[in-house]
Amino acid sequence: MEYLLDNAVTARIGTEKYKCTVEWRNGRFIVDEPEKAGGKDAGPDPYTLLLSSLGTCTLVTLRMYIDRKGWDIPNIAVAVNMYYETVDGKKITVLDRDLNFLSPVTSEQRERLTQIAKVCPISKILEGEIQIRTFVYSDGEDEKKHTYSNKDITVVWKPELCKHSGRCATQLPQVFNPGEKPWINIEGATAQEIKDQVAKCPTGALSIAK
Numbered sequence: 245m246e247y248l249l250d251n252a253v254t255a256r257i258g259t260e261k262y263k264c265t266v267e268w269r270n271g272r273f274i275v276d277e278p279e280k281a282g283g284k285d286a287g288p289d290p291y292t293l294l295l296s297s298l299g300t301c302t303l304v305t306l307r308m309y310i311d312r313k314g315w316d317i318p319n320i321a322v323a324v325n326m327y328y329e330t331v332d333g334k335k336i337t338v339l340d341r342d343l344n345f346l347s348p349v350t351s352e353q354r355e356r357l358t359q360i361a362k363v364c365p366i367s368k369i370l371e372g373e374i375q376i377r378t379f380v381y382s383d384g385e386d387e388k389k390h391t392y393s394n395k396d397i398t399v400v401w402k403p404e405l406c407k408h409s410g411r412c413a414t415q416l417p418q419v420f421n422p423g424e425k426p427w428i429n430i431e432g433a434t435a436q437e438i439k440d441q442v443a444k445c446p447t448g449a450l451s452i453a454k
């Protein structure tokens with residue numbers, strides 16, 4: 245198993261209604277709820293983010309395809325919205341995507357681009373099978389730690405915080421191997437490779453002491 249993103253998207257909320265700060269690989273942005281839901285509308289709400297994800301993925305996928313084909317379609321616009329309906333007693337979420345090529349396209353191009361839009365990566369995720377796994381942690385639990393050192397680096401591991409399903413062992417098995425004792429082989433990769441992997445530990449179970 246390998247995660248799609250090198251760095252997880254992380255978010256935090258405090259007591260200010262309902263301002264969330266999202267950190268992504270190149271910065272941060274605010275997510276909020278609209279005023280009618282008790283927020284200050286200081287940023288997009290989670291539904292807007294979901295729809296933006298589909299809309300922008302569609303545009304990027306189309307742009308890549310159009311450029312590859314060398315077609316003269318300089319601008320594309322998309323509008324995305326959603327609603328719920330009940331079919332046979334089951335609640336269904338329907339996402340509507342309206343594409344506008346903002347310049348004339350042939351019927352053949354229109355047909356092809358419609359097919360391409362339908363298979364953009366986010367479309368495939370949303371229309372495929374999704375499983376959401378939830379892991380729960382809390383800070384300040386147990387401070388018991390183990391250290392693994394060589395002359396370049398010291399890795400600290402707090403077993404009580406290690407509740408994830410082996411991200412480190414999957415991504416850098418020559419260093420992190422739960423089947424071995426000690427389970428961290430500090431000589432198994434360069435100090436930089438180990439530091440990069442430690443930075444991906446989602447719980448703080450792994451850290452660098454030097």
Ligand code: SF4
Binds near residue numbers: 409445
């Ligand atoms: S050390 Fe971190 S990345 Fe490795 S299994 Fe534990 S929680 Fe997951």
